[in-house]
Amino acid sequence: xxxxxxxxxxxxxxxxxxxxxxxxxxxxxxxxxxxxxxxxxxxxxxxxxxxxxxxxxxxxxxxxxxxxxxxxxxxxxxxxxxxxxxxxxxxxxxxxxxxxxxxxxxxxxxxxxxxxxxxxxxxxxxxxxxxxxxxxxxxxxxxxxxxxxxxxxxxxxxxxxxxxxxxxxxxxxxxxxxxxxxxxxxxxxxxxxxxxxxxxxxxxxxxxxxxxxxxxxxxxxxxxxxxxxxxxxxxxxxxxxxxxxxxxxxxxxxxxxxxxxxxxxxxxxxxxxxxxxxxxxxxxxxxxxxxxxxxxxxxxxxxxxxxxxxxxxxxxxxxxxxxxxxxxxxxxxxxxxxxxxxxxxxxxxxxxxxxxxxxxxxxxxxxxxxxxxxxxxxxxxxxxxxxxxxxxxxxxxxxxxxxxxxxxxxxxxxxxxxxxxxxxxxxxxxxxxxxxxxxxxxxxxxxxxxxxxxxxxxxxxxxxxxxxxxxxxxxxxxxxxxxxxxxxxxxxxxxxxxxxxxxxxxxxxxxxxxxxxxxxxxxxxxxxxxxxxxxxxxxxxxxxxxxxxxxxxxxxxxxxxxxxxxxxxxxxxxxxxxxxxxxxxxxxxxxxxxxx
Numbered sequence: 001x002x003x004x005x006x007x008x009x010x011x012x013x014x015x016x017x018x019x020x021x022x023x024x025x026x027x028x029x030x031x032x033x034x035x036x037x038x039x040x041x042x043x044x045x046x047x048x049x050x051x052x053x054x055x056x057x058x059x060x061x062x063x064x065x066x067x068x069x070x071x072x073x074x075x076x077x078x079x080x081x082x083x084x085x086x087x088x089x090x091x092x093x094x095x096x097x098x099x100x101x102x103x104x105x106x107x108x109x110x111x112x113x114x115x116x117x118x119x120x121x122x123x124x125x126x127x128x129x130x131x132x133x134x135x136x137x138x139x140x141x142x143x144x145x146x147x148x149x150x151x152x153x154x155x156x157x158x159x160x161x162x163x164x165x166x167x168x169x170x171x172x173x174x175x176x177x178x179x180x181x182x183x184x185x186x187x188x189x190x191x192x193x194x195x196x197x198x199x200x201x202x203x204x205x206x207x208x209x210x211x212x213x214x215x216x217x218x219x220x221x222x223x224x225x226x227x228x229x230x231x232x233x234x235x236x237x238x239x240x241x242x243x244x245x246x247x248x249x250x251x252x253x254x255x256x257x258x259x260x261x262x263x264x265x266x267x268x269x270x271x272x273x274x275x276x277x278x279x280x281x282x283x284x285x286x287x288x289x290x291x292x293x294x295x296x297x298x299x300x301x302x303x304x305x306x307x308x309x310x311x312x313x314x315x316x317x318x319x320x321x322x323x324x325x326x327x328x329x330x331x332x333x334x335x336x337x338x339x340x341x342x343x344x345x346x347x348x349x350x351x352x353x354x355x356x357x358x359x360x361x362x363x364x365x366x367x368x369x370x371x372x373x374x375x376x377x378x379x380x381x382x383x384x385x386x387x388x389x390x391x392x393x394x395x396x397x398x399x400x401x402x403x404x405x406x407x408x409x410x411x412x413x414x415x416x417x418x419x420x421x422x423x424x425x426x427x428x429x430x431x432x433x434x435x436x437x438x439x440x441x442x443x444x445x446x447x448x449x450x451x452x453x454x455x456x457x458x459x460x461x462x463x464x465x466x467x468x469x470x471x472x473x474x475x476x477x478x479x480x481x482x483x484x485x486x487x488x489x490x491x492x493x494x495x496x497x498x499x500x501x502x503x504x505x506x507x508x509x510x511x512x513x514x515x516x517x518x519x520x521x522x523x524x525x526x527x528x529x530x531x532x533x534x535x536x537x538x539x540x541x542x543x544x545x546x547x548x549x550x551x552x553x554x555x556x557x558x559x560x561x562x563x564x565x566x567x568x569x570x571x572x573x574x575x576x577x578x579x580x581x582x583x584x585x586x587x588x589x590x591x592x593x594x595x596x
Contacts (some may be wrong), residue, residue, distance in 0.1 A: 001078030002250045006049040007034040011057045011086035017105040027051045028196035033039035059101040077253050081132050086139035088145050097157035105443035116162050123172050129253040130171040152178040154235045166238040173238040195232040214248030304559035312342045362392045380410035397424050418499050457504050468493025472564035490567050501575035506582035516579040523572035
């Protein structure tokens with residue numbers, strides 16, 4: 001039984017301003033890929049579908065992936081589906097058609113994907129039984145405008161040589177729809193391009209064969225041809241009398257030998273009147289599509305896997321930047337796209353869990369993190385996140401077990417230590433509410449506050465404050481360091497400061513409020529010095545002022561500077577407030593204990 005292999009590409013913006021930005025190309029590609037792998041959609045194997053979006057869709061990467069899927073992955077009974085949403089153009093000198101990659105230059109057509117080379121060197125030589133190439137393109141350039149026979153004609157892009165060659169190959173189709181051109185803008189429905197919206201509507205029911213349970217391109221084409229306007233109505237190039245099954249049981253193919261020039265035997269044309277029937281240009285000669293030297297070299301499995309991981313890592317970095325910008329929805333969508341490409345990519349699962357946890361969807365976040373610890377049982381961060389999420393869903397015993405597992409892997413992780421302490425406190429509160437005596441229950445008498453414990457608490461507070469300030473200064477000192485590092489250091493330090501202040505006053509009473517008070521005064525003084533240095537040279541401490549002015553003017557680090565000031569303000573205020581809350585909570589807990 002053959003497989004279905006997919007390469008889904010979408011590009012909205014380009015380095016070359018000649019290609020106007022598109023609105024729905026990447027959205028359409030993402031939606032199509034999600035439908036293909038969804039259990040209630042195409043039910044394709046997610047590992048067999050690769051997605052390339054935006055700036056990642058460079059000519060170099062796409063050539064490698066196309067070579068891999070056509071020549072190295074495909075077998076004799078497989079179906080290959082290639083979907084491209086973006087710009088397409090025609091070279092002004094040769095008249096050949098090209099697909100515009102994210103780094104393509106209009107005046108340098110060689111920086112795009114050459115369709116004739118793709119057909120002759122990959123489609124013709126591939127062992128796959130069927131190759132369906134869907135072009136959902138914006139028709140760009142004056143050459144296309146001059147050569148088209150009608151407003152949305154696709155024939156100029158493929159040209160007579162490629163069209164004639166397709167008639168010599170069975171099972172090789174170009175399925176083309178016009179996203180727009182200079183005279184017609186993109187058209188959308190429900191935040192998708194019109195073609196993609198109708199395609200998904202068609203495969204959702206109307207194109208289904210109730211007898212076989214299959215969805216074939218032939219049935220889908222009949223639906224689209226009726227429902228779409230002239231602009232988006234598909235144009236078909238090539239011939240394939242056999243059904244192209246997109247959903248349902250794959251057919252069994254009897255493949256013949258290749259001709260000596262690498263093409264497949266022709267002679268079997270689509271039936272007359274069939275929706276997929278395609279006529280060659282009258283009077284055109286049959287081209288010999290023989291393989292020739294090209295930039296599309298043979299890619300090894302290791303190279304493609306490395307490119308796939310690199311693509312995922314690049315998308316992950318973009319998602320993390322979106323999180324820092326508080327654009328959680330786009331970050332989540334990007335994480336989902338990564339997981340479609342690489343379902344076991346642990347870092348993407350962790351990011352997905354963090355985003356879901358941040359918006360309060362704790363159970364969904366826990367599901368993602370449980371996948372992390374199943375894939376990598378020695379992932380300390382995964383167990384730490386599991387502990388926090390289990391605690392948030394009320395599963396305190398399981399949360400304590402997860403925290404212990406995380407600390408066994410990384411004993412020095414202060415954040416996990418804080419999470420475990422929080423779980424202890426929640427267990428104590430629960431036991432107090434149910435009247436059970438527990439070793440975790442707040443003591444009836446206030447614990448003795450020794451000088452050693454006081455000094456230790458003050459030292460922890462000072463160390464956390466220094467680490468946090470260092471994290472806040474990192475973007476100023478070393479701009480090349482990712483902002484995520486600074487964000488993590490600041491968050492961790494602020495958590496330790498707050499927990500340390502709350503715990504001290506809760507357990508030991510009024511004396512411990514001195515620690516957050518003293519550090520509040522020190523931090524407030526530092527904050528005043530920094531803000532005065534930014535606002536007036538007269539009140540600035542000159543060495544600090546000179547350093548800040550030199551770095552801000554050199555590297556435009558005003559935003560990190562403002563974030564640093566906000567963090568110092570939070571580091572001064574939050575521990576003091578936590579200490580006051582802990583003082584009141586501890587007094588109430590001891591009073592309740594005495595009553596009982």
